Amino acid sequence: MGIARILRCHPFVKGGYDPVPDHFTIFRNKDARDEYRKSMHLK
DSSP: OHHHHHHHSSTTSOOOOOOOOSSOOSOSSHHHHHHHHHHTTOO
């Protein structure tokens, strides 16, 4: 989770509100997660 936050919060990116999530997921949207799981033959 820390690496994902560092990649989003560095001097070369437009800053903004970045709260700590209640539940971590590397994917920000469900469709991307589902597509990844399908491509990796996961449930």
